[in-house]
Amino acid sequence: MMPLSTAPVDPGALFAEYIRITGLPHLGPEPRGDPVLIGKRLGLLNGSTWVALWSSFFARRYLPGVQLVHAGSDAVQLNFMAAHERGEPCPPEANVQAFVRYARDLVDLGGVDAILITCSTMNRAYPAVELALADRGCPVLQIDAPMMERAVEQGGPVLVLATHGPTVRSTSQLLAETAGARGRSVERIELSLPAAWAHLAEGDVERHNRVLADAIREQCRLRPVGCVVLAQLSMSVFLLTHPEPESEFGLPVWTSAECGFQRTRDVLAGGERANRRA
Numbered sequence: 001m002m003p004l005s006t007a008p009v010d011p012g013a014l015f016a017e018y019i020r021i022t023g024l025p026h027l028g029p030e031p032r033g034d035p036v037l038i039g040k041r042l043g044l045l046n047g048s049t050w051v052a053l054w055s056s057f058f059a060r061r062y063l064p065g066v067q068l069v070h071a072g073s074d075a076v077q078l079n080f081m082a083a084h085e086r087g088e089p090c091p092p093e094a095n096v097q098a099f100v101r102y103a104r105d106l107v108d109l110g111g112v113d114a115i116l117i118t119c120s121t122m123n124r125a126y127p128a129v130e131l132a133l134a135d136r137g138c139p140v141l142q143i144d145a146p147m148m149e150r151a152v153e154q155g156g157p158v159l160v161l162a163t164h165g166p167t168v169r170s171t172s173q174l175l176a177e178t179a180g181a182r183g184r185s186v187e188r189i190e191l192s193l194p195a196a197w198a199h200l201a202e203g204d205v206e207r208h209n210r211v212l213a214d215a216i217r218e219q220c221r222l223r224p225v226g227c228v229v230l231a232q233l234s235m236s237v238f239l240l241t242h243p244e245p246e247s248e249f250g251l252p253v254w255t256s257a258e259c260g261f262q263r264t265r266d267v268l269a270g271g272e273r274a275n276r277r278a
Helices: 011-022 052-062 074-086 093-108 121-132 145-154 167-181 194-201 205-222 233-241 245-249 256-268
Strands: 041-045 067-071 114-117 140-142 158-162 188-192 227-230 253-255
Touching: 011 052, 041 052, 041 093, 052 067, 052 233, 052 256, 067 093, 074 093, 074 121, 093 114, 093 121, 114 121, 114 256, 121 140, 121 167, 140 256, 145 158, 145 167, 145 227, 145 253, 145 256, 158 167, 158 205, 167 188, 188 205, 194 205, 205 233, 205 245, 227 233, 233 253, 233 256, 245 253, 253 256
Parallel strands: 041 067, 041 114, 114 140, 158 188, 158 227, 227 253
Antiparallel strands: none
């Protein structure tokens, strides 16, 4: 088991800040935000409960005024972690079917206007979820897809960084599929950084980000790199300490939060398709 931080926490401040970020369920529109987005409701389909805070934080940043409705389960993450450890197909089909059920609940019970799959490992569930909602008229987005589109359009070798083992294959497949849909090939440099994941598990975001930054610099010293993609939503905290990555590292460093929520905004505002096929 990963050790938890023993640093003192002010419980009152913790809960107050948590509620300020996540909000509480309500039936009316959000009281403030972008007028184009107020009244919209987004379903966030998470691969685990802990990452819902990431979904809420970045959604508030990029989608002010959108009401957020979460679905997901730690059981999903535990199951794909176990499958990956056993060398079995990941994510398991049971996880895909769970996402289908959650997505239907988001539409039928939550009345959402769109659904965003926030889990990189579970991006393999996208076709099944889209098919299941075809009769409901609810667009489905993959949070990583816009990031992959940018990487393919950028050209040059793509450095794919992940911190969680089960994510690497799903992310690599999505990048290859995105390139293939455009009739292109893409050189991928895949790197798994479990040390960063271990730091995050301890609540040490600074050291998590330092591992990512060191890896980017080292890979750029070793070979030409066209751009960097950070494979998981959790890795988007990298932007908190490196807010201008292109200026700092000399090449684009894209996160699923920035790219995925910007695309979601366009869809909710009515000016963009959920996923570009070519």
